[in-house]
Each structure stands twice: as structure tokens, then as C-alpha cells.
Amino acid sequence: MTTNCKSLASLIGTATLFATLAGCGGPQDTATTGNMADNSAGNTAASGGAAPAGGQLTGAGATFPYPLYSKWFDTYNKNKGVRINYQSVGSGAGIQQLKNQTVNFGASDAPLNDEDLKEMPAPVVHIPTVAGAVAVIYNLQEVPKLRLDGQTLAGMFLGQIKRWNDPKIAALNPGASLPNRAVTVAHRSDGSGTSYIFTNYLKAVSPEWSGQVGAGKSVEWPVGIGGKGNDGVAAVVKQTPGAIGYAELAYAIENKIAYAALRNKAGQFVEPSVASTVAAAEGASAAMQKDVRAPIVNEPGAKAYPIAGFTYILAYKKQQDAAKGKVLTQFLNWAMTDGQGMAEPLLYAPLPASVAKLNQTTIQSIQ
Amino acid sequence: MVAEPLNQKSSPPGERPPGGSLKAKRRGFFSTVAMDNMFFGATLIFGASVLVICVLIGIQLWRASEPAMARFGTGFLTSSVWNPSPDDPTKAVYGAWPFIWGTLMSSLLALLLAVPIGLGTAIFLAELAPRWVRTPVSFMVELLAAVPSVVYGLWGRLVMVPWLQVRQDWMSTNLFESLQGWEQGVARVPGLGWLADYGPSNLVNGAPLGQSMMAGALILAIMVLPFITAVSREVIRAVPPSQREAAFGLGATRWEAIKGPVLRYARSGIIGAIILGLARALGETMAITMVIGNSDQPSVSLLAPASTLSSKLANEFNEASGDQLAALMYLALVLFCITIIVNAFARFMIWNMARTVTGTARE
Numbered sequence: 001m002t003t004n005c006k007s008l009a010s011l012i013g014t015a016t017l018f019a020t021l022a023g024c025g026g027p028q029d030t031a032t033t034g035n036m037a038d039n040s041a042g043n044t045a046a047s048g049g050a051a052p053a054g055g056q057l058t059g060a061g062a063t064f065p066y067p068l069y070s071k072w073f074d075t076y077n078k079n080k081g082v083r084i085n086y087q088s089v090g091s092g093a094g095i096q097q098l099k100n101q102t103v104n105f106g107a108s109d110a111p112l113n114d115e116d117l118k119e120m121p122a123p124v125v126h127i128p129t130v131a132g133a134v135a136v137i138y139n140l141q142e143v144p145k146l147r148l149d150g151q152t153l154a155g156m157f158l159g160q161i162k163r164w165n166d167p168k169i170a171a172l173n174p175g176a177s178l179p180n181r182a183v184t185v186a187h188r189s190d191g192s193g194t195s196y197i198f199t200n201y202l203k204a205v206s207p208e209w210s211g212q213v214g215a216g217k218s219v220e221w222p223v224g225i226g227g228k229g230n231d232g233v234a235a236v237v238k239q240t241p242g243a244i245g246y247a248e249l250a251y252a253i254e255n256k257i258a259y260a261a262l263r264n265k266a267g268q269f270v271e272p273s274v275a276s277t278v279a280a281a282e283g284a285s286a287a288m289q290k291d292v293r294a295p296i297v298n299e300p301g302a303k304a305y306p307i308a309g310f311t312y313i314l315a316y317k318k319q320q321d322a323a324k325g326k327v328l329t330q331f332l333n334w335a336m337t338d339g340q341g342m343a344e345p346l347l348y349a350p351l352p353a354s355v356a357k358l359n360q361t362t363i364q365s366i367q
Numbered sequence: 368m369v370a371e372p373l374n375q376k377s378s379p380p381g382e383r384p385p386g387g388s389l390k391a392k393r394r395g396f397f398s399t400v401a402m403d404n405m406f407f408g409a410t411l412i413f414g415a416s417v418l419v420i421c422v423l424i425g426i427q428l429w430r431a432s433e434p435a436m437a438r439f440g441t442g443f444l445t446s447s448v449w450n451p452s453p454d455d456p457t458k459a460v461y462g463a464w465p466f467i468w469g470t471l472m473s474s475l476l477a478l479l480l481a482v483p484i485g486l487g488t489a490i491f492l493a494e495l496a497p498r499w500v501r502t503p504v505s506f507m508v509e510l511l512a513a514v515p516s517v518v519y520g521l522w523g524r525l526v527m528v529p530w531l532q533v534r535q536d537w538m539s540t541n542l543f544e545s546l547q548g549w550e551q552g553v554a555r556v557p558g559l560g561w562l563a564d565y566g567p568s569n570l571v572n573g574a575p576l577g578q579s580m581m582a583g584a585l586i587l588a589i590m591v592l593p594f595i596t597a598v599s600r601e602v603i604r605a606v607p608p609s610q611r612e613a614a615f616g617l618g619a620t621r622w623e624a625i626k627g628p629v630l631r632y633a634r635s636g637i638i639g640a641i642i643l644g645l646a647r648a649l650g651e652t653m654a655i656t657m658v659i660g661n662s663d664q665p666s667v668s669l670l671a672p673a674s675t676l677s678s679k680l681a682n683e684f685n686e687a688s689g690d691q692l693a694a695l696m697y698l699a700l701v702l703f704c705i706t707i708i709v710n711a712f713a714r715f716m717i718w719n720m721a722r723t724v725t726g727t728a729r730e
Binding site: 092113184191216 | 448449450451452453454456457524525528529532574576577578656657660661662663672674678681682683684685686687688689691692
């Protein structure tokens, strides 16, 4: 009898082991689901007589622009009869699927660096679609309107400024009753475009941050608690008096979390908003003429909010399937014109005219 | 691991049970022999597939982590730096120690909490509780085992962490100071000087953040508790009544009967239950990611945020590419190996105990 139970226990044990392993292997599956998308694309292309103009595209990648993209794809399908199947699996997985050529386009919150571009099997173009701002969120009942600058923010995230009544914070907030409370730093624990933009800002304004930490989708945070996703960071900030973190602007506004005004390059304190993000994007358009991947953090301009970034659609310059390539360029052109109008209600910043024009030249180069 | 249940289930082909000769007259597809062979074949395939899947996972992980292995070697296991994006992208470095530490520490702490409670509950339910208590409580224990881990995670984040934060506030001030005072007093005794630096106050040193190693261990303890309880209870119930009767016959009290014959008889099964809990704790991802604070800096303090192998994977996998991806796969391989070692060790212990139990029974 004991033997039976023993073996039962060990059987269950073994089963759990495999469940655990399956859990580990799980994420990798996302990298291969592209095959499925490709198949379904093929199937509908064969049987899809319903749509007049016809065609189907598949894409995968960033989660940040997903609310806007899904609205775009839905509207475009209704108007032009082109179905676009998008999986918001994360920028990294999207790039991987583009690399494996299992999708027609990828989407990423961070541009590919030179090394990544070299690893791609063929030349890839970047098309910035919309811009977004990253809000610095905090939990300090005593101070409804907090003002910060880049140096101070970097000091807090480096763990050098440990208390809210630090003279550096006080100097930026004259008249505010700053409490003698510990600063609790909250950051994203998952790799994300939000972290990419935020750390690029800290890198741009603080040589110390640049040397010690660097910038990227995930970095080696010197201090603080990591939360998974915007909600993870927001949970820490909401629960901990004295906490400071960062989140996408739309998330901060929808969840009514207090956010700080930041001093921009022109010395003005600017709150994050669609307008101040557009201003930042405009400031960057000169640098973007040379390289569309140029970061747009800490841009000049009195109204520019300093922590902003673009999200990109990535596509091969030379399309394997010419017909699909044509459908893709038509859609992208539509996104640069009609699509831009849908951005603002969803709290994304539409492209400045100069960048949209630049994109149209890029789109024309896709064959 | 796999061979044993396989042997128990299937008899070798051709060896017909003695009573089978009558029915064996039915020839063709549904004859007993053919069915027997088919049954053997089917179970063999199922059994072998488990082994094959296990090996394939190992190979796949090995191959995917090869670039990281080539670059970091075994130093990966002891290095504490995990920096995917320094200023010079070619100088990214990865080390697994904070996550190995976090995984082992959180799982062991969870067992430390869950084993006494789980075992106590199991003994109560199996031996002492009246039927009207036993049935609903047993049912609820099994219900707890079926709660998805994200639900535990949400509860942990929204309810447990704020609750814990208040307690940690006390720990990081009052408890910390009194522990330090005690340590400094004891450290004057010759030979105990190390206590001033390595005393227990280090465990509660740091800011009360709520999300911490302590929160991770607590949520794991709650999650593994039903597994340990349910399996232990079944094992204890399976102890033959003759064991108890013999003990009572010799004048043993209830406590003595449970402590001696019953628990000794069920020992290997209970170890199995604990290992089952440990396996769950080691691999748990979602819930612990939501409460442990995800910091890459390893710390002895229970108040400090930490990371586990699985939480690191869950956090960074989606956006990783190149070397970072390879390093993450290396982490997965390490977790795979830890789980295998733990299970192998458990099998060995059970086997070893089963042998001693039989030995004592014969004495």
C-alpha cells in the first residue's frame, strides 16, 4: 500500500517537474508561432475571395502601440478590405519573427542597433509610426505638483538621493512641503520600450548614469523594486508612500496616478502630454533626416517634454512577395496620412509633418 | 525515473495470465494476447515519450545557450553582474548567481514555513479529525491546490504585500535595533566576535518595501502548502491499521502511535510530498514575479527585493535577442539541472528510506 502511494507521489512529482520545464520552454514557443501565422496567411490568400481589394498581412511585435495598431487594422480592414493579423508578443519576439521571415512586418519600441541590423538576412527599414511619452509617476500626498530635472531624477534612480527632503529636490520645488521620507525607486523588471526611452533620457542628462548603468530595454538597475509591466510599477508606486517610478503616459492618465513636470533642455518645466510629445518629436526631425533611428529624448524647444520616443514598424526593403509588398506599402501610406488622426484620442502623439514626409520617402523605397 | 512505473504497469509480452487460456480461444484482433501486446506497446510509447521530451528539452536548452556558455563558461554560475545594455553594447555581461540564490533561498524558506504546517494539517486530517471536519477541510485543501498561480500573485500584490509592509516597518526598526544590541553584547564574548558582522540582524536589514524575498517565500509557502498537505494526508491514511493497533496494544498513547509507527511507516511518502512541494516552489513563476521585487542585486536580507531564475526568464524573455537570449536560455538550463538534481536526490532519499523501513520492520 505504501509503495503504491509512494509511486503515486513520485509520479505526481515527475509530472510537476515536467510542468515546470514546459513552463520554462514556454516562451520559446512564441518565437515559432510565426509559422502558424504564415500558414494562416497562405490559407486566406488562397480562399479569400470575400474582400474586394483583398490581401492579408501578418505582423508581430511591440505591445506599447497595440491599442492604436488594432484600431488602425480594424478601420483599414473595413475601408480597404485588407486583413492585418497582428500579434503583440513584444518587440524582441517581433524582431525574431521578422528575422525568420515568418511575418510581413515587425514592430518595435526601440530601433535596431547596428549590430542587430547586421544580423538581419536583408536590409530592413525603420518607419516611426507614432510617438509616446514616458511619465515620471510618484506617490507623495503632500506634493500634488512635483517638479524634477534630469540630474535629480538620475540621482534618485542611482540611489544617491535617498530622501524626499533632499536639498536638490527642494531647490526645484520652492514652497512645497517635502516630507522626510525615503525615496523608493520602482522600475520595470521586464524588458520594455518604456525602459528604453526612460534610460536613454537618464543617459542623455547624466554622465554618471551613462557610465554606471547605460540605456536599454533592460538594464542593471542600481536600486529599487522591479515591477512587471506598467501595472507592476504602478502597483509599487500606489502602495508605497515616497515611491517614484515611470510608466507610459496613457497608463498614468487612465489610472489617475500623479506625474511630475520635468525641466527640459530649454529650462522650462513641462508636463507630459500629447502636445508636449509632438513638440519633442518636432525637435528631433532634423536629426532624423540623417538617421531615422535618432533618439528624441531631451529635445530642444520650450514646449518639448524630454522623455519621449517613437515606436517603429520594421520591414524588409526588398519584399519577397511583390504583391504582399504592395499591400504593405499601401497600408503604411494610409497609416502616415489618415491613420495619424486616430493617434491623439488614444494619447499617442501623431508624427510631425516633416517625419511623416520622411516616412513616405522610406515607404516608396520598399519594393 | 520513468522506468519504474512502466515496469509495474506492463507485463512482458507473451506471458499470459494463468486464467487467460479459456478466453484465448477467441482469435484475431481482439484476442487477449493481441490486446496484451497492444497495451504493452501503448504504455511503452507513453512512457518513452516522457523520457524523449525530457531529453529533447535538455538538448534544446543546451543548444540555445551555447553562445552564452562559450562566452561565460561556468563563471556564469557565480557571477553576480547582469548588465544587458552597458554603454558599449559589446561589453554586456551576464551572471546567474543572484537568480540561483533567489530560487534556492525562496524555495527553502517556503518549505521551512510550509512543511510543519502542512504536515500538522495532514496528521490532523488523517488521524485526529472527526469526519465532519475532515471531509470539508480536505476538500478545501484540494481546492487551494487548484487555484491558478496568477490569482495567488494578484492576492499577494494587493493584499499580502501591503500587510507585510507594515510588519516589515517594525522589523526594519525595532527588531533590527534590538537584534543589533544583542549581537554587540554577545560579540564581546571571545570567539563570538563574528556575530557583530554576521549576526541575524542582517536578515532584517533594509528598507521596508513590502515586495521582497520575504513576500516571495510567503507566497510560495502558501502555494506549496496544499500539495504537501494533500499528499501527506493520503500517505498517512494509507498506513495499515495494524500498525496503529499494534502500537495501541502495547499501551502507546495516540501521540506515541502517530509519532512512532505511523509517521515512520509513511516517512518516504511524506518526503515525496515535500519534494513535490519543492518542485513546485522552484519552478513557480507568475506569483513570485509579482511579489518578489525583481532586483538583480543578491542580498541576505529578507526585506530586500530579489529575483529567481524563473522570474528573470519571465521578465526578460519577450524583449531579449542575441547574447541576452542565450544567457536567458543558460538560466533555463541551470533551472532544468537544479530541478533534475532535486528530484534525483529525492528519489535517492525515498529509496534509501524505504530500505531502512523494511529493515526495521524485520528486526
